[in-house]
Amino acid sequence: MTEPVIAVRGLTKSFGSLDVLKGIDLDLMPGEVLGLIGPSGSGKSTLIRCLNMMETPSGGRFTFKGQEVTTRFRGKGARIGTGELRRDVGMVFQHFNLFPHLTVIDNITKGPRIVRGQSRAEAEALAMDLLAQVGLADKANAYPSHLSGGQKQRVAIARALAMKPDVLLLDEVTSALDPELVGEVLAVIRRLAEGGMTMVLVTHEMGFAADIASRVIFMEQGRIAEEGSPDEILRNPRSERLRSFLSRFHG
């Protein structure tokens, strides 16, 4: 049996008295593309942010490739820290969060050079490769402020990939984009999925999720309400709640 890349058991997260996640059990298998859907406030964004410890869980167990993860930056004993976890679990944000004072290529090479200790030449060769993959090789020396939203997000994806992560977390990566720019970003993600990249994506693009996800989780009020194949969840929803949620995205 293959081991899950990330496994969480009984994961909870509270902000003050507000319980956002109320006990999540989740196994993310290698090569899987997991879609997280649900109404706003359902906890899907908090959950994806817990998967690289960007949000510190309030309770529950968290393992990465079988190793327990602490909430500290540095690991202790057999347990790995958030620093090590995040090297291998990349994240792409809704608002790109590119570093505005760095050129596109420096945005991409900063992490590998500082965190992985790669040489400039090595990191830049990989960065150029990734830029070619996302169709932006000609923008290597541009600053983020000169890019469109879609281009920024493709750079952000390249930046995450430069760390050669085992998992890529995509948190509503097309939500801040003009509609005509969504396609170019989805195309990049689709190619990653075809290449076997393990991904978790929080998305409102139901059609896209149906297309590339191998599994879809519908979240509601901090719990996993339904999960299954895209066919089961998106085309044949069982619960009334999921049906009414999905109806808002059709027609």
Place this chain on the structure above:
Amino acid sequence: MYSWDFYTVMQSFDLFLIGIWTTFLYTIGSIALGVVIGLAACFARLSRFAALRVLARSYQELFRCTPLLVQILWAYYALPMLLGVSISNTTAGVLTLSLYVGSFYAEIFRGGINAIDKGQREAAAAVGMSGVQSMTHIILPQAVKKMLPAFINQSVIQVKNTSLLYAISVAELTYMTSVVNSETYRPLEAYSLAALMYFVMLFPLTQIADHFERRMRRSD
């Protein structure tokens, strides 16, 4: 009609030069020390340890909410009584000027760091950077640009504040001007010249601050 006589005053030009040089040394010294103190206070205030935050905050408020002149007089005349050791006017002067400007620098540094979107810190953390790595490679380079105009303005004020050391007989420009005045009995010429010298030193600095501010607004 008053008859101007700059010639007599210019006879004492070497005294002005001593004053300018001393003002320059006190400014550079207290700014350098102030930056170190300001950085320490800034990071103490951003620290997760409450005791450090309170300590830094108390220091800042103490020096921001009392007049610099009172601080200088207190350090020179009162502190020695408390400690039982004499303190030279140089020590008292550098110490108070540095602590005073440091309390303002700390606020400028903190404001610059806090002005950086938290998404930047998250993006740095997301590739596995530590807090220190993210601060030095991502946050500070951006924050410094934002701090620069306020930092230069505070430093301009600092040059002028050295004139308060007149009160404890430090041979800076204002004090030396008073020496020229007592030798020549030409206050109008002497103090006009002193004002002009301060202006010539500071005007370029305010222009530089404006330049950075304009450039910053453009890049936003």
